[in-house]
Amino acid sequence: MDHPALNTAPLLGTVLQAGKPTQLLGCPAPAKLNLFLHVVGRRPDGYHLLQTAFRLLDWGDTIDLRLRTDGVIRRTNAIAGVAEEQDLVVRAARLLQQRTATTLGADITLHKQLPMGGGLGGGSSDAATTLIALNRLWQTGQSRAQLQTIGLELGADVPVFVFGEDAFAEGVGEQLQALTLPSAWYVILSPGVSIPTAEIFSSKDLTRNTPLIKMADFAASTTHNDLQTVACNRYPEVQEAIDWLSNFAPARMTGSGACVFAEARSEEQADRITKSCPPRWKAWKARSLARHPLYEWLQ
Numbered sequence: 001m002d003h004p005a006l007n008t009a010p011l012l013g014t015v016l017q018a019g020k021p022t023q024l025l026g027c028p029a030p031a032k033l034n035l036f037l038h039v040v041g042r043r044p045d046g047y048h049l050l051q052t053a054f055r056l057l058d059w060g061d062t063i064d065l066r067l068r069t070d071g072v073i074r075r076t077n078a079i080a081g082v083a084e085e086q087d088l089v090v091r092a093a094r095l096l097q098q099r100t101a102t103t104l105g106a107d108i109t110l111h112k113q114l115p116m117g118g119g120l121g122g123g124s125s126d127a128a129t130t131l132i133a134l135n136r137l138w139q140t141g142q143s144r145a146q147l148q149t150i151g152l153e154l155g156a157d158v159p160v161f162v163f164g165e166d167a168f169a170e171g172v173g174e175q176l177q178a179l180t181l182p183s184a185w186y187v188i189l190s191p192g193v194s195i196p197t198a199e200i201f202s203s204k205d206l207t208r209n210t211p212l213i214k215m216a217d218f219a220a221s222t223t224h225n226d227l228q229t230v231a232c233n234r235y236p237e238v239q240e241a242i243d244w245l246s247n248f249a250p251a252r253m254t255g256s257g258a259c260v261f262a263e264a265r266s267e268e269q270a271d272r273i274t275k276s277c278p279p280r281w282k283a284w285k286a287r288s289l290a291r292h293p294l295y296e297w298l299q
């Protein structure tokens with residue numbers, strides 16, 4: 001498939017007399033990969049303690065936000081499989097509105113590209129982008145740390161997108177340290193199934209005692225994804241996709257699946273692999289992203 005590079009330049013739209021934007025169009029919500037994921041324990045509330053490396057990609061959804069002065073928040077388009085009230089963009093907007101007591105609202109249009117239940121963090125990234133962009137549109141003045149805290153209420157994966165850089169994560173995924181990684185091309189393959197994160201974490205077969213590693217020791221050869229065994233047992237398509245991609249480069253699953261990925265040696269190799277993908281699956285190439293495209297909006 002063509003390289004679906006993420007538009008990194010949202011349009012500010014028309015300007016009010018007070019110099020404030022009234023719309024932000026094409027706000028990027030990048031995908032993530034979990035380069036590894038170790039389950040190292042479990043909290044009393046059932047949430048799992050993890051160690052993982054998040055890598056942001058230049059591929060994702062985009063979101064249009066239009067200011068409303070009547071306080072109403074709504075999604076303007078239908079998204080198959082996600083009701084408006086359940087959509088993380090709507091929930092993120094309502095939560096920010098509540099926490100900041102703003103009287104403003106927004107019309108939200110979500111342009112969905114990322115496969116759902118793919119382990120690419122699409123919903124979480126949509127939520128983070130909504131928080132960052134509405135904070136600007138509504139001039140609600142929340143800091144990056146404040147938005148990370150609000151984001152955590154929506155999901156364990158939301159804070160890293162607000163953090164906006166590749167990260168080594170601990171806790172439930174919210175304790176973040178910036179990770180400097182060389183730029184890379186990846187091939188991402190969707191085996192065509194959607195895997196609910198909760199189903200994998202609640203499996204009795206999941207091992208929850210991988211020994212802790214130090215961030216400095218992080219290297220693909222010494223790490224793995226604990227969720228992969230459970231996902232592959234339940235969804236054989238995931239194992240098949242890993243086996244196929246492993247013919248080209250070391251392949252593993254991202255997050256709780258279903259997508260699998262491999263680092264390519266070059267863009268050309270990424271092209272060759274995506275072109276030879278069997279028609280029953282979808283494959284994309286994507287490049288690492290050093291920073292979230294909206295990073296500067298939270299300085």
Ligand SMILES: C[C@@](CO)(OP(=O)(O)O)[C@H](O)COP(=O)(O)OP(=O)(O)OC[C@H]1O[C@@H](n2ccc(N)nc2=O)[C@H](O)[C@@H]1O
Binds near residue numbers: 120171
């Ligand atoms: C597995 C990861 C890895 O990055 O990504 P995805 O595969 O979902 O993209 C994340 O930890 C997913 O984060 P997120 O998708 O935001 O999860 P949440 O909505 O908070 O939780 C969904 C379900 O997973 C379980 N969960 C989630 C995170 C965690 N550290 N421990 C858990 O046990 C929760 O109990 C909940 O039932």
Ligand SMILES: Nc1ncnc2c1ncn2[C@@H]1O[C@H](COP(=O)(O)OP(=O)(O)O)[C@@H](O)[C@H]1O
Binds near residue numbers: 116127258
């Ligand atoms: N904006 C959204 N985009 C995707 N999924 C969403 C969104 N809002 C809510 N969801 C729900 O979250 C679930 C998991 O979403 P997603 O982030 O795509 O997968 P993953 O957690 O595997 O990375 C979806 O199946 C859907 O029910």
